[in-house]
Amino acid sequence: MNAETPVCQLLQRQDEAYRGWLWVAPPRDAWLEQGDGSVLSGDHGVLHAWQACGRPAFGAFEIPPVLPPGAVLFWPKTHALGEWWLLTLCKVLPEGTPLQIVGENNGGIKRVLKVLAALGLGCRKRDSARRCSLFETRLGPVDIDPDAVWQRFEIEGLTVVSHPGVFGHGKLDAGTQLLLSQLPGTLPETGESILDMGCGDGILAAWLARRGAWVTAVDVNAFAVEATRRTLTANALEGQVVAGDVYSSLAGHRYDAVVSNPPFHQERAIDYGPAGRLIGEAPEHLVPGGQLVIVANAFLPYPDRLQAAFGNFEILADDRRFRVYRAFKR
Missing domain, CATH: 3.40.50.150 (Vaccinia Virus protein VP39)
Incomplete structure (x- = not known):
């Protein structure tokens, strides 16, 4: 071969x-x-x-x-x-x-x-x-x-733990920041089961857990999985953290919401595969009335994918660099 x-x-x-x-x-x-x-x-x-x-x-x-x-x-x-x-x-x-x-x-x-x-x-x-x-x-x-490469920093009143190779290592990504700005008026305060897909250093998972959500965080990257576990522990918060490729490790569980800043790079090449699966398979992992909320670079061709998967969607924010999209499972 x-x-x-x-x-x-x-x-x-x-x-x-x-x-x-x-x-x-x-x-x-x-x-x-x-x-x-x-x-x-x-x-x-x-x-x-x-x-x-x-x-x-x-x-x-x-x-x-x-x-x-x-x-x-x-x-x-x-x-x-x-x-x-x-x-x-x-x-x-x-x-x-x-x-x-x-x-x-x-x-x-x-x-x-x-x-x-x-x-x-x-x-x-x-x-x-x-x-x-x-x-x-x-x-x-x-x-x-x-272990000296691990970093700790403060974001949104939370202690975040990060490792080289994790998306946004050592800082808050601008897209994630825009997404966070929209979540307070988008998601209920407490009690929902929320999936953080592509959890990175765990900032979204920790923010959601602090508000009282039942959080499951998933990432294909072992460094991100461990970083999210450490971030939750550093803030005395609870959540399930799972290693998996998009929905592959979730055993059919359905959530009230899926939240994500999905990747579109594989090393140096653009790869829409994971984000395409995140959007296309989301309805199978949402309860009726559940919502998908994602942030993405404005140039990425996600509107067509959202339309195909959900039949409709809305743009919650657009700062010309990034857009926050929301779609409901009907």
């Missing part, structure tokens, strides 16, 4: 057998999923795909029970997240473990040289092709705790 993504195509042409290696934060690629070794990922979709193939799959905050002979780290677009992965691998894998780091050139992979040098780890370039580069090094002791 041939690799599908450029980074995996670069790896496939190496003379390394990669038997039993650990693949860290990889993209979806059937060459990997049906190959050898195990995966360590913060992406629920990737973990589910590997598990469906009967392959060993571990979440970002898990430690693989069997130490691998080597590891390949797929460098993410968020450099601080890449640094977290490096620090974590240095912490959990034995000193001297071979590590290869691969990424797209326009995603900042060449910055890895400076990052490794700052950590006192040697590095050499092994290969380049398909506008990607591959570096190799060996893991060593690093006197930096990976």
Whole structure:
């Protein structure tokens, strides 16, 4: 089987057998999923795909029970997240473990040289092709705790806990701010069952829980799931936090409202898939009279999707950059 993504195509042409290696934060690629070794990922979709193939799959905050002979780290677009992965691998894998780091050139992979040098780890370039580069090094002791990357900040009278790789890390996104400004007059004060889809750092979940809602928060990103749990705990609030790809982990439960600032990027590419499913499948997860309230960039083609799914919708706010939409299940 041939690799599908450029980074995996670069790896496939190496003379390394990669038997039993650990693949860290990889993209979806059937060459990997049906190959050898195990995966360590913060992406629920990737973990589910590997598990469906009967392959060993571990979440970002898990430690693989069997130490691998080597590891390949797929460098993410968020450099601080890449640094977290490096620090974590240095912490959990034995000193001297071979590590290869691969990424797209326009995603900042060449910055890895400076990052490794700052950590006192040697590095050499092994290969380049398909506008990607591959570096190799060996893991060593690093006197930096990976948990030091967690940040706490105050928003709307709430303490928010965030991690690199979480949407809006360390600040309140302008779209979410516009959405929050509309919720007081849109949702009842207490007692409703509300789904926060794509919960990020948990600011919406915490805001809703503080008002007395029964909140379920969902995100495909393990760092977002853990950040939301920590945000709720930091504010002494309760809520259910679930790892899942849109509605996949919700077992048919129906809600009084679904609230979201849905993503439309997958790494550097525009991807309407998750938002399209969020809108299109929302009526199946709402009680009669339940509402979907979302914020989105004004240029995104969501009105047609809302019309198709609900038959009607309204615009609650429009500041030219973002729009807040609401639709009711009839």
